[in-house]
Amino acid sequence: MDRYVIRGGTPLKGEVEISGAKNAAVAIIPATLMVEGVCRLENVPQISDVSLLLNILEQMGATVRTVNRNTVDIDCSKVEKPVAPLELMRKIRASYYLIGAALGRFGQAEVSMPGGCDIGARPIDQHIKGFKVMGAEVEVANGIIHAKVKDELVGGTVYLDMISVGATMNIMMAATLAKGKTTIENAAKEPHIVDLANFLNSMGADIRGAGTSVIRVYGTERLDGGAYSIIPDQIEAGTYMAAAAATGGEVLVKNVIPKHLDCITSKLQEMGVTVRDLGEAVLVKSDGPLSRANIKTMPYPGFPTDMQPQIGAALCLAQGTSIITESVWDSRYRYLDELKKMGAEVQIDGKTAVIEGVKSFTGAPVACSDLRAGAALVIAGLVAEGETTVEKIHYIERGYEDLIGKLRKLGADIEYLKAPIDPEQGDALRATS
Numbered sequence: 001m002d003r004y005v006i007r008g009g010t011p012l013k014g015e016v017e018i019s020g021a022k023n024a025a026v027a028i029i030p031a032t033l034m035v036e037g038v039c040r041l042e043n044v045p046q047i048s049d050v051s052l053l054l055n056i057l058e059q060m061g062a063t064v065r066t067v068n069r070n071t072v073d074i075d076c077s078k079v080e081k082p083v084a085p086l087e088l089m090r091k092i093r094a095s096y097y098l099i100g101a102a103l104g105r106f107g108q109a110e111v112s113m114p115g116g117c118d119i120g121a122r123p124i125d126q127h128i129k130g131f132k133v134m135g136a137e138v139e140v141a142n143g144i145i146h147a148k149v150k151d152e153l154v155g156g157t158v159y160l161d162m163i164s165v166g167a168t169m170n171i172m173m174a175a176t177l178a179k180g181k182t183t184i185e186n187a188a189k190e191p192h193i194v195d196l197a198n199f200l201n202s203m204g205a206d207i208r209g210a211g212t213s214v215i216r217v218y219g220t221e222r223l224d225g226g227a228y229s230i231i232p233d234q235i236e237a238g239t240y241m242a243a244a245a246a247t248g249g250e251v252l253v254k255n256v257i258p259k260h261l262d263c264i265t266s267k268l269q270e271m272g273v274t275v276r277d278l279g280e281a282v283l284v285k286s287d288g289p290l291s292r293a294n295i296k297t298m299p300y301p302g303f304p305t306d307m308q309p310q311i312g313a314a315l316c317l318a319q320g321t322s323i324i325t326e327s328v329w330d331s332r333y334r335y336l337d338e339l340k341k342m343g344a345e346v347q348i349d350g351k352t353a354v355i356e357g358v359k360s361f362t363g364a365p366v367a368c369s370d371l372r373a374g375a376a377l378v379i380a381g382l383v384a385e386g387e388t389t390v391e392k393i394h395y396i397e398r399g400y401e402d403l404i405g406k407l408r409k410l411g412a413d414i415e416y417l418k419a420p421i422d423p424e425q426g427d428a429l430r431a432t433s
């Protein structure tokens with residue numbers, strides 16, 4: 001099995017360049033299905049979730065051309081029917097955005113129930129409710145979602161029962177090519193919601209209020225091509241900030257929008273870490289013991305669930321008792337069981353984790369249970385005395401571009417160990433990355 005091997009104990013020092021936002025890219029790429037013309041997307045992160053989605057679009061008949069490492073041209077004008085292998089779609093949660101995009105352009109969609117990280121139940125009832133309000137018929141059978149518009153997609157008012165990033169984006173997409181006005185109430189406000197709206201508006205849509213809890217979409221007849229640059233990844237930036245804090249390092253995190261990081265910055269400051277806003281970068285410096293803090297995850301602008309494990313790993317090393325309340329997902333503490341193998345002292349009771357800070361971690365073999373859990377284990381490995389091996393790293397590669405290269409530039413001792421080609425050969429083959 002491929003794995004990372006980390007020899008910890010070195011404070012991270014230097015600069016890191018943040019890539020484009022995964023959770024914006026995985027919505028914007030499916031949204032190109034609605035555009036008649038070439039979309040040039042810049043600042044696209046090179047991660048496996050993006051490759052999968054591009055592959056799905058190609059299977060539908062789109063032309064995808066790589067311009068350079070982080071720029072891609074996508075032309076979906078020749079797609080006649082939004083049909084792609086269900087097996088491929090099942091691998092990625094964001095394939096559900098193909099429903100909103102395809103309903104708008106083709107009046108029908110067939111997508112397998114989404115996969116992705118296993119972090120608890122992940123229903124999509126709010127997405128379906130929104131499509132139904134707009135006149136679509138939606139059925140789920142044998143793990144496949146069938147959606148069809150009888151006459152035409154018509155705008156309406158959708159009140160979300162809970163704040164959902166995915167439902168807000170999916171309904172926004174379907175509404176873009178629907179007739180009339182759609183209002184989404186109790187909408188999510190994450191930076192990637194605003195990014196998707198900006199992308200669609202730049203192609204000719206009329207979406208107002210993204211970033212607030214009421215979004216109004218005035219339907220348009222068609223979207224034309226153009227160029228768009230994806231925002232920097234808030235969570236990737238936060239992950240390096242947490243790694244700098246945990247290792248007692250000093251890192252300049254570049255290509256960020258500091259405003260998007262406020263919720264993370266203020267928590268780190270509470271933990272005794274210095275964070276300076278330098279406009280398009282933040283400087284993170286940690287040179288004393290971390291202080292305890294409590295975290296409660298919430299929709300934006302609250303503390304993001306996608307940063308809970310990384311800050312959780314740092315809190316395991318803070319002086320005193322910290323309490324985490326995970327209020328978005330049911331099952332996002334599995335990384336803490338792994339961290340116990342490295343010396344963490346934690347008690348979990350339902351949605352609450354109580355952490356007693358320890359002085360350090362000791363290296364151990366651990367395994368990722370999801371993308372952000374994986375990031376937390378890497379952070380712990382960077383701090384730990386001795387060697388840590390992190391398995392099931394395909395989760396991490398879903399969402400972090402060149403993690404190994406970026407961490408090495410910051411002085412980390414981390415390598416990628418490939419599984420042996422022939423199991424008889426014994427130990428894994430060492431490979432550079």
Ligand code: EPU
Nearest residue numbers: 023094121122123124125126127164165166167306328371
């Ligand atoms: N929910 C419902 N019904 C729905 C939709 C959501 O009950 O129809 C509930 C969920 O069960 C959850 C809450 O509402 O308790 C929030 O879910 P949301 O829809 O906001 O999550 P998502 O769109 O499935 C995205 C990110 C996640 C991130 C969450 C919350 C993508 C592809 N995924 O998921 O990212 O945790 O928003 O911010 O954008 C990650 O990047 O590691 C990751 C898991």
